[in-house]
Amino acid sequence: FQQRRCSARRAAFLVESLQDLDRGLRARGARLHIASGDPAEVLPTLWSRLGIQYLSFDADETGEPYARRRDARVLTAAREAGVRAEPHATETLWSLEAYEAKCGGMGNAPGTMTAYQSLLGRMGKVLAPVDAPVAADYPSPGVQGELVGAAEMLVPSSPLALPWPRETARAEVESVWGPAEVAALSSRVVPALRGGESAALERLEAKIQAPGREAWVAAYDKPKTAPTALTPSTTALSPYLSLGCVSPRDMWHAVDAAAAAAPKSAARSKPPVSLHGQLMWRDFNNLVARAANDSVPGSWGQMEGNRFCRQVAWGEDKAALAAWAEGRTGYPWIDACMTQLRAEGWIHHLGRHAVACFLTRGDLWQHWEAGAAHFEAQLLDADYALNGFNWLWLSCSGFFYQYFRCYSPVAFQKKKDPSGAYIRKYLPQLARLPDKYIYEPWKAPPAVQKAAGVIIGQDYPEPIVDHAVVSKANMSKMADAYAKHKALNGGGSGAPAKKKQKR
DNA sequence: CGCTCTGTTGGTATG
DNA sequence: ACATACCAACAGAGC
Known part of the structure; x- marks a missing residue:
């Protein structure tokens, strides 16, 4: 998330998502702390200050240049500090590593959707996501206690309160998000999409899981959905998938259950136009991104x-x-x-x-x-x-x-x-x-x-x-x-x- | 090599 | 409303 390449609207969605994550953690007796700065410098400081020995983080498997460099530097720092670091792939139905292993190297990665579909067919049944943590899973008070009250680690209240990259001049920031653009967030046309896991799960429920949605889910045919509808004619779950507010595995199984419950007479669509197909496109796209970066x-x-x-x-x-x-x-x-x-x-x-x-x-x-x-x-x-x-x-x-x-x-x-x-x-x-x-x-x-x-x-x-x-x-x-x-x-x-x- | 088939989502004219 | 032919003619996979 680099502010100079991100509108205030999109940043506001991120801020809403962070606030919702904080609420979810607080309900379990924990809370969200946000550290700002160069991760390879800030994290080691926190590890030594708080005696942290374990780092779990979201894997970026596509080889996106910034993420690749950041993760390499953080992993080096962790090794030096004796911190055990574990990446976890969460963005796709299967980790890209698992796909790579199945097809025997990125050189053999599918280059067409048809080839991807056959690869997925060889992967087995899509796993269910792990359960959300409960209060007992969090350390009590110890580590958290020392951080509570650190003002610089509070969840930002608006896009303008997001921590800026240190080398970014204030004038440059304002040219991207002047007060006018931030004010425009409350303009005439307001998006139907609010950030956060709560909103994501509500939307998943409304579009996929609610009684009466079964036939729609079973028959979903992407090219036939209306582009001129005044409210989204698709599920509009993509913003939540892209930020990790909902897992693609959750959506996969919700679609499975709804389609299975549809009446025998219901029309049945198939990948790539079906809802499962939409999730498959995501994985296929991630795989080719990794393949491109693997080559060059x-x-x-x-x-x-x-x-x-x-x-x-x-x-x-x-x-x-x-x-x-x-x-x-x-x-x-x-x-x-x-x-x-x-x-x-x-x-x-x-x-x-x-x-x-x-x-x-x-x-x-x-x-x-x-x-x-x-x-x-x-x-x-x-x-x-x-x-x-x-x-x-x-x-x-x-x-x-x-x-x-x-x-x-x-x-x-x-x-x-x-x-x-x-x-x-x-x-x-x-x-x-x-x-x-x-x-x-x-x-x-x-x-x-x-x-x-x-x-x-x-x-x-x-x-x-x-x-x-x-x-x-x-x-x-x-x-x-x-x-x-x-x-x-x-x-x-x-x-x-x-x-x-x-x- | 040559052939056929398939590929998420076209536009236009004609029946 | 729907079906079909035509436009000018793509790449990739598979046989």
């Missing part, structure tokens, strides 16, 4: 050196990138999605597809890394492995290659939500336009614009590009990039592959 350290999340990523000569247009990020493209569906992202930190999966395609191969031809950085900062469910994977997919840089299948910034959602209720909610300046023009306001005659109180080019932008024109042009750029890739990688012995000439 630090290559996941970027184009260079990434063995899963096509090299594409993306453009660099700061103005186009800013228009996209700030919801000023002139395409209401895109701008509404980007507005929801900034306001709530969440958008539907298919909305993410639409805006990611628009930024990269579809329309603006901007680098997917720039889009990924914006998503990482804004999304409550931002996740290193999943974010990287999905940007590769949507930009046709990896895992998905049918670049001639391009999302229209108008058509699909118009079919789903012909009156544009979703757009009217997030772009109130367009709210009085007739249905006919809500997805394409530039087509509205001047009199209609005037009557609706919105002049295109003045109150709302003209389209930043002509989708019909640029999407065609971009497809041929993708064809070029693919041809280059083939020439570089096609020959088994390093020789360029013969190009197939048609016509």
Whole structure:
């Protein structure tokens, strides 16, 4: 969690999660203490001060560069201090190490979802999570007693109270989270998602476990869920999974139980579109992130050196990138999605597809890394492995290659939500336009614009590009990039592959 | 090597 | 509302 790459909204979700964790610990006679600073310096100080001999920590198995370096330094310090240190894998259904052992090294790791599914099939039954600790599991008072009252170790009350990295200048911090951005947290559009385990378990109950949900769970078909719904049409459990507020194993077994209890007549979906499938995507994505970093350290999340990523000569247009990020493209569906992202930190999966395609191969031809950085900062469910994977997919840089299948910034959602209720909610300046023009306001005659109180080019932008024109042009750029890739990688012995000439 | 099949989620025109 | 053909034609797995 690095503040310079994290919106105030997302940080607020973290703070809520920490506060809830503290409440949960207090209910068991313990409490949460937060130490700030460089872990490799702060932890040894605490170990010697408090006589600590055991360190248990959450394993980062993807090889994300910051986490890898941090863990290596902390483990060295622990060895030197005689502290027994134990990492525990908790983010995935199975530890990535266990997958690696099963497939005989990361070189054999699955590169497709189908191959991953067969690997999972060989892993056995997904384990249940261990029980939550009870009061008796915590040391009493001793260690805790000495820390209680240390003001600098209290749980922060707001994003601005989070401890900053020491080298970060105050001016830099404020440019990311000025008082305005923090104040905006209580703005008109409020996310439905509150941080913390309590909220996670309530949501798990409401979406999966509650009586009456069985048939919905059994029939869940991700691509058919509505991207234009005014409240999430999916479970929206991803922010909780990404922060560890709920275990994927918990969700797995909740889905199992609900589907088993569904009536015989209920429709049954299967992976990868089912709810189990959604959890499987997470593990698959984590596995390929580890595989990329195993080949070239630090290559996941970027184009260079990434063995899963096509090299594409993306453009660099700061103005186009800013228009996209700030919801000023002139395409209401895109701008509404980007507005929801900034306001709530969440958008539907298919909305993410639409805006990611628009930024990269579809329309603006901007680098997917720039889009990924914006998503990482804004999304409550931002996740290193999943974010990287999905940007590769949507930009046709990896895992998905049918670049001639391009999302229209108008058509699909118009079919789903012909009156544009979703757009009217997030772009109130367009709210009085007739249905006919809500997805394409530039087509509205001047009199209609005037009557609706919105002049295109003045109150709302003209389209930043002509989708019909640029999407065609971009497809041929993708064809070029693919041809280059083939020439570089096609020959088994390093020789360029013969190009197939048609016509 | 060549072939077929599959791949979570396209758009447009036509019936 | 739904089904189908067509667009121009991807990669990866498996035989």
